[in-house]
Amino acid sequence: MTNWQEILDNEYAIPADRPFAELMDELVELLRSPDPHLRDAVGYNIAAEWVEHLEEPDRVALGDTMALRMTDDPEIQARTFAPLILDCIVSEGTFRPEWLDAFVKWYPTEPDIRGYHPELGWLHAVAHGADLLGAFGQCAAVDVDDLLTLLDVGIDRLVAPTTHVFDAQEDDRLAYALARVLTRPELTEDEAVDWLDPARETFAVRLRTGPTVQATNTMRTLRMLYMFADRGVLLEGGSAPVPIPHARILKRALGSVLRPTFTRMG
Template identity: 50%
Template sequence: MTDWTMIESDDCAVPADRPLEELVRELSAALGDPDPAIRDGAPYSVLATWIARGVIDAPRRLALGDEMAARLQDREIQARTFAPLVLDMLVEKGDFRAGWVDAFERWYPAETDLRGYDEKLGWLHAVAHGADLLDRFGRHPEVDPVRMLHLAATRLTTPTDHVLDQLEDDRLARAVARVLTRPDLSERDATTWLDPIGACFGADRLSTPVPAHLTNCLRTLRLLYVLADRGVRAPGTESAPEALRHRAAVKERIAAVLDLIVKR
């Protein structure tokens, strides 16, 4: 196997003795490896750098995106959950295919393994990595932001026994907040995606103990309310917070939905 750590330490310089196609295939395989030292180590850094720098040309990037979209249905959890990270890199670079959105929409609410971290496999982060891609797609001019808002609601209301950990709910709240900054959202668009969550609270309000998916909804909406009030920053930046569209209406609707569970 290629010594990706050495390549990373050499400012991700491309080896001259190997075809780029072969190197990209190896990097792609590494990002599905069950060994977290391989999957989440130097290969990830090198692939991200090569995509950002344009080392991997557009046709190869599109092919890689198609591969990642297909990988969302892989049998291995770590392969599924790292595929959105690569798609996020590609879309950030300017690559896009509508089929990638379709594949993501099929996978995200259907994923049943919501562990943030596994002692053997390392970071999995299905919800968080999916949230990052939801943010990216939701702010893309070729994607209807309402579609991503409803996808977030579906992910939250899908029954599960797993209470989100490792800040997964925070990542999803920030992703939704970022989608809600889209200037083309109407007030209706910015609020009605919350209706299924309200219906879920109403239907399950007599459940004891509180179902895990309701806890996940509560935690996500609490932070979303704060972000609606204060604005949301781009991930990893100290930029000024960006205001959500129709923030007053969004806050009012979130509060009304949360009130349904408070009245249990």
């Protein structure tokens, strides 16, 4: 039996008396545990630290497992922790187009977007998915077409019908992820703003029929994105914010999209 607490206490040092692959297999199982301590404090924290020690073929195999788990696992906690591990893998420089395909299939359609569950602990589908979206957005292997797909997926996640109002900074996490994508210099001015069109329709519906949860979530996220457009984006490892290349036109577009949300109703 692996003493995971001892590994945590020893600052994630890899035990010398066990095959590393065997330990990683155990962690992969812990990542779908309904026990929040085993899944989050143990499984995720240790796996996230150990990803950098994997050889490239092993990172690819782990990524394949997580991608399949996102789309096919029946357990919500398994689906929502898979993107966190994929985030670590992609951030190490390993990428497969199939992982992006799996993310595109899962993220806008995940029905359970609660932040915290009293028994399962943190689920955080929107926030965890946002972290992976941002990692894809910073990956050099992701081309312009895929960047546009990521922006579309982000707005599709926001405008998808839901009854859950963001209550655990999901709006901040998704705005940051979109901002990371928008720092890519390959995007043209039009490409930096055209993806906002679905939000216009969401806010138009709000004016016709009254407030909706998805409109609330969308406006809060886009307001935070405006801040990133204005102040720049502090990327991992950076010491100063990186400007969004088309910040001026993006702020103008965000202002236009958000204007109807300030119209008095009733």
